[in-house]
Amino acid sequence: MHDGSGRIVVQGLTKQFGPVIAVQNLSFTVEPGSVTGFLGPNGAGKTTTLRMLLGLVTPTAGTATVNGRRVDQLGNPARVVGAVLEAQSFHPKRTARNHLRVYAAAADVPDARVDQVLTLVGLAEAAQRKVGGFSLGMRQRLALATALLGDPQVLVLDEPANGLDPEGIAWLRNFLRQFARTGRTVLVSSHLLAEIEQTVDQVVIVSRGQTMYYGPLEHLRQSQQTRVLVQPADPHALVAALNEAGLHHVEPTQDGRLAVTGADSKQVADIALAAGVAVYGIQQEAVDLERIFFQLTSGQYAAAGVNPYGPVPPGAVPQGYQPPPGYQPHAGYGPATGQQPVVGQQPVVGQQPGQQPGQPVYPPQDHQQQGYQQQPPGPGQQGGPSGFGGNA
Numbered sequence: 040m041h042d043g044s045g046r047i048v049v050q051g052l053t054k055q056f057g058p059v060i061a062v063q064n065l066s067f068t069v070e071p072g073s074v075t076g077f078l079g080p081n082g083a084g085k086t087t088t089l090r091m092l093l094g095l096v097t098p099t100a101g102t103a104t105v106n107g108r109r110v111d112q113l114g115n116p117a118r119v120v121g122a123v124l125e126a127q128s129f130h131p132k133r134t135a136r137n138h139l140r141v142y143a144a145a146a147d148v149p150d151a152r153v154d155q156v157l158t159l160v161g162l163a164e165a166a167q168r169k170v171g172g173f174s175l176g177m178r179q180r181l182a183l184a185t186a187l188l189g190d191p192q193v194l195v196l197d198e199p200a201n202g203l204d205p206e207g208i209a210w211l212r213n214f215l216r217q218f219a220r221t222g223r224t225v226l227v228s229s230h231l232l233a234e235i236e237q238t239v240d241q242v243v244i245v246s247r248g249q250t251m252y253y254g255p256l257e258h259l260r261q262s263q264q265t266r267v268l269v270q271p272a273d274p275h276a277l278v279a280a281l282n283e284a285g286l287h288h289v290e291p292t293q294d295g296r297l298a299v300t301g302a303d304s305k306q307v308a309d310i311a312l313a314a315g316v317a318v319y320g321i322q323q324e325a326v327d328l329e330r331i332f333f334q335l336t337s338g339q340y341a342a343a344g345v346n347p348y349g350p351v352p353p354g355a356v357p358q359g360y361q362p363p364p365g366y367q368p369h370a371g372y373g374p375a376t377g378q379q380p381v382v383g384q385q386p387v388v389g390q391q392p393g394q395q396p397g398q399p400v401y402p403p404q405d406h407q408q409q410g411y412q413q414q415p416p417g418p419g420q421q422g423g424p425s426g427f428g429g430n431a
């Protein structure tokens with residue numbers, strides 16, 4: 040039954056629908072015994088990729104295999120790959136048990152397996168109920184039960200947490216981790232990092248059909264430079280002292296503090312002390328994965344001016360983000376007119392040839408985060424933090 044390793048290999052996968060390139064040169068591997076999160080905003084190409092992997096859409100280029108074969112070349116695919124796709128339909132008048140019996144017969148699976156999978160997904164007591172009366176969460180569980188009928192080596196799930204309540208999501212997390220612990224493979228898509236953050240061993244983050252990051256979340260976290268948030272009595276004097284000490288990545292935050300990149304809090308405190316600047320508070324910022332995810336994927340919506348995640352998180356500078364109408368830069372230490380802002384670093388934008396999981400790839404100019412350089416105030420100018428409005 041499990042005649043191979045259960046390894047999923049996606050190589051150079053591309054799909055074009057007329058003028059739309061839904062998936063572009065995507066490559067990643069999912070190892071047996073692990074859970075891989077396939078993350079990206081709506082329209083990033085997740086469903087198209089999963090459908091190509093399952094043999095439901097023909098790739099324009101590239102390959103997607105399980106156990107070294109295309110899914111449609113596997114002898115009895117239901118026994119190797121179980122899949123839950125979005126918007127799965129059920130016959131509303133059929134009971135959960137009868138629905139599963141139909142699929143069990145098609146996959147040549149004994150009827151006894153039906154009650155096993157109903158128990159596995161927590162639907163044993165609803166076995167005799169008609170699916171038409173099921174909640175969205177119950178339908179998701181039933182879809183998962185259908186995918187599990189063939190006792191597959193690999194599970195491919197497209198947004199399985201949609202419609203689940205917090206208890207259902209916790210249950211699903213636990214289920215997927217246990218499934219992987221038995222040496223099986225899980226590929227699960229989501230548009231929400233928080234939904235799968237605690238479940239996955241690695242992530243493939245996509246935006247506009249391209250890989251933005253591929254590797255363990257921990258490597259992504261570590262690749263970020265942490266910032267020191269400092270509240271000085273005289274921001275102007277502190278920025279001058281920091282610049283003098285070679286620290287040029289200094290940004291004002293919305294709450295009036297300075298965010299300093301490239302130093303730890305002790306260094307910043309020492310510089311402030313040496314410059315005679317009183318400091319009312321200093322704090323090393325924790326790395327915010329959600330903010331990184333937003334930065335990696337926000338370009339997809341920048342052109343349309345749409346932010347699918349609501350307000351811009353602190354520090355995020357999406358591509359194409361503009362100051363609000365009527366905004367006038369302060370004459371403080373914001374970028375001077377016509378001056379290029381200092382370019383900060385940000386990990387992995389765009390997959391590079393030969394990229395390994397977790398390997399940071401620094402981005403082209405137009406994806407980079409903007410910072411600030413100190414400008415000495417001109418005659419009569421007031422010092423004070425400035426920014427592009429909305430950016431913290």
Ligand SMILES: Nc1ncnc2c1ncn2[C@@H]1O[C@H](COP(=O)(O)OP(=O)(O)OP(=O)(O)O)[C@@H](O)[C@H]1O
Pocket residue numbers: 056059060061079080081082083084085086087088230
């Ligand atoms: N059959 C199709 N014909 C034309 N365009 C398509 C087709 N299927 C998908 N697309 C387009 O391909 C792009 C990727 O869509 P896809 O559904 O794969 O993204 P997704 O990341 O799964 O998004 P969602 O979470 O909203 O389902 C979108 O621009 C979509 O409109």
